Amino acid sequence: MSSPAPAPKSPELSDKSKKYDRQIRLWGEHGQTLLEAATICLVNVTAVGCETAKGLVLPGIGGFTVTDGSSVKEEDLGNKYVDNLLTVKAAVLERNCYSFFLDASYLGKSKALACMQLLQELNPDVNGDYVDESVDYILSNRPNFFESFDLVIASNLNERSLLQLANRLWESNVPLVYCRSLGMLGSIRLQLKEHCIVEAHPDNRQFDLRLEHPFDALREHLESTEVTSKVPWLLVLYKYLKLWQKEQGDGKQAPSTYKEKTTLRELIRAAMQTDEENYEEAIKAVNTAFGAGMVPKALKAIFEDDACEQLHKKSDAFWIMTKALKHFVVEENKGYLPLPGVLPDMTANTDAYITLQQIYRQQALQDADQVYHKCQEYLKQMSLPADSIDERTVRLFCRESAGLAVLRGTRIADEYEKSCRLQPLVEDNELQDPLTAYNFALRAYERFLSECGSIPGECAVEQDIGRLKSIASKMLTDLGLQASISDDVLHEICRYGGAELHAVSAFIGGCAAQEVIKIITTQYKPIDNTFIYNAISTESVTLKL
Known part of the structure; x- marks a missing residue:
């Protein structure tokens, strides 16, 4: 029979657990706790800004503050007509996406207040x-x-305001998520000084079983248990791994080549007497059961990082735990990571599976306990409170240690200075990708707002195309890029006249809210660092700028 699912912690879920059940399945109760403790600021009430905030209020962000100095006008309640949006037919764009919230009763009132109340x-x-x-x-x-x-979300700002805000947040080490929504175009830019990811949630997680290097309790259990059709496949695989090692005679601990794995599979298959499911599962597991537990390349780089080597009173808990983890791996565990203590499902007798599961869990707790005590030692050396890092946090850290990641971003202001990172975007004096061209066109749009004090295309499309082209050309020259943006792209920007399409803003806002949750929960890897979307072609691209 298959292994039983873990029993619920209590017979009945709390009202809050019921309310947030689906999302807790994604990022766990600890992730939900972090989300509910976080406060965000929404700068500028716009279509995409409201949609982003909505995507955080619904799953239960702790608190939010809306900042906007303008009041609700007639145009915020209605629609704006844009000619030839798709060159084939005209389309109607909502001037502002939040108009689906507002009605005439809000006219003349604070836009920030209206947005806050309705959210x-x-x-x-x-x-x-x-x-x-x-x-x-x-x-x-x-x-x-x-x-x-804990994080600031801004949208559709002019260049001057954007750079002042981004620079201030960079100095304060506050993450910024900047969103744009203009007609059929949208983009997201993350500005993160340093972001440490504990739970990366890889698509293809490899279970760490240590069959080739079993710890004492596991070895004793594997060697003292009779292999039958009722035991988990792990015991079957271990038995025939030992036979394979004996036949090899060269001291090799586990098969690595296709030929070696085939030999091991044939050993198991030859011993089958009937259609024994655990033997079949052991054969399938030959490809994935070995090799885990070693320090991956990305984690080695984190171990060698100055932030890990040189702890100080202001060091993030992540780095204190990382240094303790490194000490455990190098000095106490012969180069192996702490055991995660998680087993895959297996066809087996329930008692046999639970016994095996308890052995792994107990070893995982012992490993995490050693890392925790080293953390406490570092905290004491730095005269920091002992409760700065608790046992539960360390256990999670150890369980996820193979996938730890650190993302160090760049300032938004860096994109407005000459940079070698921008050169690969240009080929034969042309921006390589239409989406890249739209990204620079949106930046030219923001500079237009700063320099001209008006929205390009709001009143005179053709006239503003020339002005926008001049601004874009100078911007690219200042960046050291010998390239140009096509008239078609600039015409597309002007043709929107600053209007936002609800469907596009909702999509970009949903994506941005997802990135915010990744940052707050330190789970999943956020984009690094720019996402651009074209709703006309339904294409997107991620760039590191």
Whole structure:
């Protein structure tokens, strides 16, 4: 029979667990706890900004604050007509995506207040607040305002405001998620100084079984248990691995080549008397059961990082645990990572499976306990509180140690300076990809807002195309790129007249909310660092700028 599912912690789920059950299945209760403890700031009430905030309020972000100094106008409730959007037919764009929230009763009222009230209605458990001031005013008069937030989301800013905000957040080490939505185009840019990922959730996770190097308790169990059709396939595989090692006679611990694996599979198959499921499972597992537990290349680089080698009082808990993990691997565990203690499902007698499961879990707890005590030793050396790192956190860290990752990003301002990272985007004086061209065109659009004080294409499309082309050409020259943006791309930008399409803003907002959750929960790998989407062709690309 298959191994039983873990028993629930309590007979009945709490109201909160029922409410968030589906998402807890993705990032766990510990991830949900981090989400509910986080506070974010939404800068600028726009279509894509509202959609991003909605995607965080619904799953239960701890709190949010909306900042916008403008009031609701007539145009925020209606639609704007844009000619020849798809060159074949005209389309109607909503001037602002949040108009699906608003009605005439909000006219003249604070846009920040309206957005806050209507977002909070989606989830009364979330704390909402608003500041009826523009981002420029806040940066000029209260520059420390944004430091109290775990993350800031901004959208559709002009270049000057964007760079001032991004630079301030970079100095304060506050993550920024910047979104754009313009007609059929959208983009997301993450600005992260350093982001440490504990739970990467790889698509093809390899179970760490240690069959070729069993720890004492596992070896004793494997060698003292009779192999029958009722035991887990792991015992079957171990028995015939020992036979394979004896036949090889060269001291090799596990098969690595196709030929060697085939030989081991044939040994197991030859011993089968009937259609024994555990033997079949052992044969299938030959390809994946060996080789885990060693330190992967990415983790070696993290071990050698200066942040790991040189701890100080302001070191993040991630780096303290990483140094303790390194000590355990190098000094105490013969180069092997802590045992995760997780087994795959196996066809077996329930008692046999549970016994095996307990052996792995007990060893995993022992390994994590050694890492935890080393963490406490480092905390004591730095005169930091002992409860800065708890046992539960260390156990999770050890279980996920093979997939630890560190992402170090770049400032948004770096994209506006000459950079060798931008050169590969150009080939034969042309931007290589249409989506790349749209990214630079959107940046030219933001510079247009700063320099001209108006939206390109809002009143005079053809006239503004020339002005936008001049701005784009100078921008590319300043970046050291001998390239140009085609008139068709610039015409597409101007033709939108600053309008946002609800469907595009909803898509970009949903994607941005997903990235925010990744950052807050330190789970899954976020984009690194720019995502661009064209709804006309339904194409997207991720660039590191």
